[in-house]
Amino acid sequence: MIDWNRAAELREEVGAEDFAEVIELFLDECDEAIQNVAQATSAQDIESQLHFLKGSALNIGFSAFAALCQTGEAAAALGQIDTIDLAEITRAYWDARQAFLAQSDQMLAA
Secondary structure, three states, X not given: OOOHHHHHHHHHHHOHHHHXXXXXXXXXXXXXXXXXXXXXXXXXXXXXXXXHHHHHHHHHXXXXXXXXXXXXXHHHHOOOHHHOOHHHHHHHHHHHHHHHHHHHHHHHHO
């Protein structure tokens, strides 16, 4: 679910002192994007939100969530929004978020 190696790479890239701030910003933006995608009605809006979420997820290491976003993004690009399981995507985000926060204290302390 979480690519901890990617999360560690991000910590190295931004520095230990800025890592917590980057994580907070990431989670705030993704929380908002998850709400936006749930309310989106057009294929273009869904595709755009899922593209953003996918990129953000890959940056922090939410690999399983990113894969679901990628699949949904591709379906939206084809106009097949009825095949996208937004509930599954949303659930995967909240599960990854919870798992990340449960372990992130160790990364922040390292």
